[in-house]
Amino acid sequence: MSVTEYNQNVGEEEEEEVIKPPPKRPRPLISTKKPVETVSNESVTAEEGIEEEEDELDFEGCTSEELLARRTKSFTCFAQLVLSSSSILRNLNYVFPVPKDPGIDDAFNYVEPLPVYDDIGVEKYENLCKEYEIVPLTRIKNTLGTPLMNLKFYGLREKQLKAIMETLKGNHYVEVLILQDNFLTVPMTEMICKMIEENGTLQVLSLKQCNMGPEGAILLNDSLSTSQFLTDLNLSFNGLGDIGLRNLQQGLCDLPSLKILDLSNNKLTEDSADVIEKIITENKTLSELNLAWNGFYTTQANKLIFKALGLTDRLRCLNISWNGISVRPAVKWIGKYVRKSQVLEELDLSWNRFLEPAVNAIRRAILNNGSLVNVNIGSIPCTPEKAVFVANILINAKKAAHPIKFLNMENIVFTKEILKVMESANKLGRSIKIGGILGNWIIKDPNMAELIFKRIRYLLNKPKKKKARKDFGHFLLTLPLQPITKAEFEQLMLKKKMKKLDAPLIQQLEDLYTIKKNKKIDAAAMVQTYMDLWPDTCLPPPKPKKEKKKKKDKKRKKKGEEKPVEGEQVSEQVGEQVGEQVGEQVGEQVGEQVNQIQPTTADSPPPVEGQPIEASQTHLERQQLEAPIEDQPSEATQLPETSGES
Incomplete structure (x- = not known):
């Protein structure tokens, strides 16, 4: 029987049951035997009585309520069920309908869906940090909703970088990512490459001084070919070498949105000149190129690079400083390109070893150029007179259409004539930076x-x-x-x-x-x-002398001497004060009486040696007695008598 036929039969039986009239109420169960009487015999158990009663029951027409009302052992299982009054118990062949699946299959086969995060990704970053068992960085969470994420000098580990790159895959806010000075291994470089392929917002990527090497360049090459939004790429100080740059060649040529490329300080030599030539000619959007701190000093290398630059009209900024260019044949191709270019606006030729003929060639090329605005030719070996001659570019370029505005010639010695050149250039709205010392000025030593x-x-x-x-x-x-x-x-x-x-x-x-x-x-x-x-220096005012503290007289206490009572001490002090006053008065009176005594005359006999002098004699009289006779005063010179009572 098929499933459909089975369902139809079941449905018909249900309809027939509905049509049938309700059954008559069954009669109650009647026992054919008298109920068992209780006996006092302990050997007869209650279970034997229950079994005898079950044998005598008539189950015809028994309802579910009556069965539940029974407390026999056979019907205890029905206590947990609620039985209907349908014909299920009477029709043993009744088949239940197929129940609907409540979701058991879905529960067993459940697959957790991917979490839905916002376009910022803060929650996603926190969950990834929990999964990788790392601490989330506050800088990351704060900058996920801003255009700039600067992770310079952070020293990121592999797990930390993995969480950041996974978060940035769905981020729509970060446009500038700076990973400068973070040591990148090959797996870490691969994480960055996957992020570049899936991210559609990132425009500026700085991998400066990340030690990527030729191995990382291979991985980066594939991701650059698929990127559509990257406009600024900084790969300086990565030690790419000639092999690493060759590994990146295809990616840099195919990157459709690249405008700024920095390949400075990558140990590039003459062997990489053909790769640079292909990048310049095949990339149709490149406008700024930095090749500083490399080894493009030979004539052949400069010929390939500047010949390719002459075929394009897109490059506006070129930096070829610190390349050791010196000879005239190498500078020849630089001069040809600068003279013919009509779009180049910034040129940096500083820190090269230009000889005097090469300096003259560069000067002529700048004067004949019609687009340069900023020129940097500082820190080159040049005499003070030749430096002033080169600086005259600002004055000699008197054409109204010549746009040059700034000439950088720092770290070069000039003569004093440069001051006149600077004054004339300022009148024309142009400026020059010398930043050195003038050659014919007197240099003074420090004080x-x-x-x-x-x-x-x-x-x-x-x-x-x-x-x-x-x-x-x-x-x-x-x-x-x-x-x-x-x-x-x-x-x-x-x-x-x-x-x-x-x-x-x-x-x-x-x-x-x-x-x-x-x-x-x-x-x-x-x-x-x-x-x-320091003209305000002066001596400090003298410090006042501190008075010496009088030492208190320590009276020695005799053994057995009692301390005076307070009243006795006061009386003693008063007596001492009165005695002092009386003594002073008596002394003054005695002094007055002594002064009233007349001095001795010249006729009076001198005192004999050894005879004691009377106490009533004054100090002046004593001097007269002790002095020789010739020195004694005469009668005319005697002191007058003192008036007053004796």
Whole structure:
């Protein structure tokens, strides 16, 4: 029987059941035997009674409710089910309809769909970091929604770079990606290449100094051929060599949107000149080319490169500095291209070893060019007179159509005539950068005295503690004005406690102001030079002397002596003060009485030697008695009598 026939039969049976009238209510179960009476015999168990009862039951017309009401052992399984009153129990051949699948197959065969992230990719980056067991970088999360992502000098590891590149595949915001100075292995370079193939927003990619090498160039070549949006590619300082550049040739030629290409410092030689020629001629969008720090100094290499440049009218900026170009035949092809080009706007020929004929050829080519705006020919071996001759380009290019505005000739020595050239060029709206010293000017030495004094001031003010700092100007102002010897100068410095100064520094200062005749130090000249540099220097005000604290008299306490009571101490102090006042008054009165006594006359006999002098005699009388007779005053010169009561 087929499935369809089976379903039809089942459907017909269901319809017949619906049409049939409902069955009569079955009669209740009636037992044909009297119920079992309970016996007190313990040997008869309840289970035997239940089994006997089950044998006597009549199941005809029994409903599900009645079966559930039974608590016999045979019907306990029905306690967990809800039985319908249909004819399922009576029709043993009843077939259930095929149930619908509730989703079991889908649950077993479930495949988790790919997560849907936003176009920024912050959530995706965090999930990838969790998967790779790395810490997410804040810089990445903050710059995923901006045009610039700068990861310069980050030192990215393989897992970190993998998470970033996977995130950037679906990012629509980052346009500039800088991976400079990140060491890239071959697997890491492959991750970047896959990102370039799938990303449709990235325009600028900097892989400067990533040590990619020839192996990485092979992987990058395939991705560049498929990219449609990359406009700026920086591959400088990667050590590509001639082999690596040849591996990149096809990708660089086929890149349809490339405008700026930097191949500087990649150890390229004359063998790579034909590759450069093909890139220039086959790429139809290239407008800026940087070939600095390479080895294109031969005539053959310059012929291939500049001949190819002459066939294109797209290149606007060319940098061929630091290539060691020197001979006239090599410069010949540069001059031909510069003279005929009508689209070249910036030219950098600095740090080459141009000889004098080569410099003349370049000067003529620049004058005949009609499109150059900025020219850099600085740091070339050139005499001061020849440098001024080259700088006259700015004045001699008097054509109104000549667009040159800036000439860079730094690190070249000029004569003073360059000042007139600069003034004339400024009037024409043009400028020149010389950045060197003029050849016929007097060069002055640095002020050695100022340098030494500044060093001394720095060393003396270096200590953190304020008390340890010294002022050298205060020391100089205490020096004598006359010349002093070196020993005296050093002794004075030690006296001022200037121990922070080095011996060689002091020796240089002494030699700077030593007088040749007597080998002494001119202290006055030293002070004058210092005051010219720091005229505000002056001596500090003298510090006030601190009064010495009077020591308290320590009275020795005698053994057994009792301390006086406070009242007794006060009375003693008062008595002492009164005694002092009375003594002073008595002394004054006695002095007045002594002054009233008349001095002795000349007739009075002199005192005998050894005889004691009376206490009433004054100091003047004592002098008269001790003096010789000739020196004694006469009667006319005697002191007048003092008036007053005796």
